[in-house]
Amino acid sequence: MDTRQHLLPAASLGRQTTVTSQHFGTPGARPKVYLQASLHAEELPGMLVAHHLRQRLQAAEATGQVRGEVVLVAVANPIGLAQRLDHKPMGRFDFNTSENFNRHFPDLAQIAYERVQGHLTQDGAANVAAVREAIAGWLAGQTPQTELEGLRHTLIGLAFDADVVIDLHCDGEAAMHFYTERHCWPVLEPLARYLGAEAVLLADTASNGGPFDEQLSGLWSQLPALLRAAGQDLPLPVGCASTTVELRGEADVSHPLAQQDSAALWAYLQHLGAVAGPAPAVPAALCEATPLAGSESLKAPCPGVLVFVADIGQRLAVGDPVAEIIDPTLGTAATVRAGTAGVFYARIPHRYIQAGLEIGKIAGRIPFRTGNLLGN
Template structure:
């Protein structure tokens, strides 16, 4: 194992933050898997899973069982981790700019398309090498001017040449679920089985340039942009990425961390990155559904929230998700499911104002368009 500390750009006098990565196996070996936790810095379950996964990787590395390369970043956001306001952690947005730490990553298709057009041929492996070299050159030329930009550059630089990229997050209160781009789903599907995902949300470019889509999106975008110039299959989906939501913010225990770490480690064995018998694949607990079919349950009135549906519960159209109670006027609003599917996430607060989100249901029929991600 090798530990590397990456100093971020110092944006203020006397202030310096560091990103730390752990490298297992042989640098440059294939396949390569990159995992990071808590890019939204107040989402801690991923950190716990990474803590337990590191122990498994150290043991495998010492036994020379790692055939490829694994890069683990257990604390992906030292900026957000240091932010608090009124004694509350503020890990989703940078306070200085209000930018979401998991948005605004580079559009790598736009960056490299002019560089690779006319240089790709019929050899898929050579085409992947050419595209990755173009991305590497783009990253080398990128000169960040802020601490946040330097964090984004470092995270992308560590991961852009990985075959699989896994970004560990959580929701407020949630069943284990994941997001991935549709072209990545065949590669990610075994992981969903091993983790026991209760919802899988698929999209092509969900909007906002999130970290995971920034690493996988340019592959299918380049293939589509160059479809008239290249034979079918000449530019494969060389990176499969996913955002894994490890339940809710309060689901931080050794038992859950160990369970998730074992599932991730089993996936590495399945990929052939780590030697060992491939794990027996359990049945997939859910069908993958389009992110555009997911209902955001909202309330038109303020009040006390009393949930009548549990996370992971399958709902029919018309089922009550929550009561919103106005104790002044003695009224109750029933927030109902408008799609059939699993309630995969809900808020943790129990008082809401009018227009606020209560939760999300994984519907199977697309109906939303535009930016599919929350702020």
Template sequence: MRTETVPLSGPSPGTTRTLTRHHWGQEGARPKIYLQGGLHADEMPGPLALYHLMQLLDLAEAEGRIVGHVVVVPLANPIGLSEWLLHKPVGRRDLEGAHNFNRGYPDLAALAGDGLEGQLGADPAANVATIRAAFGKALAGAKIETEVDELRIRLMEATHDADIVLDLHCDHRAVMHFYASTARPEITDLLGRCTGAELALIEDSSGGNAFDEAHTAPWRALRDRFGDKVPQPCFSTTLEYRGQLDVSDAVAAEDAGGLMTFLVELGALTGEADPAHGPAEEMPLAGAVEFMAPIGGIVTWVTDPGDRVAEGQLLGHVTDPAARRREDLLAPTTGILFRQELWTTCLKGQGLCHVAGHESRRQGDLLSN
């Protein structure tokens, strides 16, 4: 194991932060698998699972089982981790500009595409290497204005050439689910079987260039531009490890075991692996529909994340006790109620839950802010 400490330059005199990356296996070994947690810095199930995973990786290393290159960044957002407001972690957005830490990653196809004109030949493997080198060069020359820009670039310096990128998040109250593109369906299937995720939300373009999409969309864009001499070698996902309060060593240790199975199945480690679950149910991200609060008030539920619901079914209530008024929360589509808001109060018009269905109902930007 090798630990790398990456300095961020700091937003003002006298303030600096660091990003810590841990590596197992040799630089350049394949597959290269990258895992990070805490990009939304108030989401701790992923970082705790990675703490347990790293102990398992140390054991595997001692047993000589590391074949590929595994990179773990357990806390990917030192900026967000330090941002507390009124005794609560903020985590999701930077306090300077209110930007979501998981949006606005560099568009590698736009940055590197022109330089690849005339550089690609008939050998797909050689083209992958050429494109990855071009991505690295583009990142090295990318414009950095703010500390958050710098964080985005430093994260992608370690990921632009990875075969597999897992960005571990969590939701408010939720069952385990993940977001993936259509690029590597066999890996989508494998990830579900290794982790036990109940739902895979599939979309090639979600809008906003989130961290996961910043690794798959460029390959698709370059394929559109240069044709099928450009393969799609990268699988990237946002894996939602249930809800914000689902933080326990027992669950994290089990999740780390699932990730080890995934690493073995991918060939990054040698050893025996037996995925313990069935594949996640795949649904289009455009079929995940949100229900908005009809009034402000107190939120109560008669359902739980993971429940199968039918469109129009009663999910819970919003109550305004001052006005002695109560409104129903109804399923906006038929499918899996996979997430609910954590808070027990709401504002009028606030999103309260999502139901994922097989029927695409939405267009445009498909992610919440």
């Protein structure tokens, strides 16, 4: 294992933050798989999964069983990990800028387009290499000024040339679920099955906010479109399949779950050929993939005490009750009902709600939303 320390620009005098990456296998070997945990720093299940996966990788490397290159960043956001307010972790938004840590990553498709247009050929593999080289050159020319810029630059620099990127997150309270782009799904479907995903949300472009996984995989869907618009219809295979994996809920931090999930990730690494196999048989799917545009965000019509009557993972029909909101001062109860049929895959962990706020999500089959599909 090669452990590397990446110093971020100092945010204040006398303090500097470090990102640690652990590298297994041979640099440049294929496939390259990049995994990171807890970019939203209060989402901790991924850190424990990374701990158990690291042990497997170390043992495999010691016996020459790592065939590709695997990069593991077990703590992807040391900035957010240090942020607390009134004894509560605050790892989703940067205190200095109020920016979501998982937004505003660079537009790699536009960057690559400006560097490779007119220079690609009819050789698809050579084109993939040229695009990666172009991104590497752009990264080498950047000088981040702030701690947050340095974090984004470091993470993209570690992941941009990976064949597969797995970004480990979690929700408030949730079933295991996935977000990915449609063109990535054929590569990532076995991972969803190994992990036992109960909802898979697919989109072409989920937001205009620049989340980490979307900028990496989006490079390979958006760049061909830019080239075609310029009259350059050239072969460009997908160079990166990336996904955000939501490892259930914030409180689902336990050794049994982490060992189960690390075993699933290990099976997927074997499936890809990154580590020696044979890989376990791919299990049957627990759900169908549905459009992210068909995911319903349920909102509270009034304030009050939130009481869920639907369970995580429950399949709902239109009109089924999901929660009640109790006003104990009036003795009233408002029922929140499903507006779409599908899997109730995520809900908030709090039990007091203000009017207009989101309480949970249902993965439906029929798309109906447009615009920014991810929210804040």
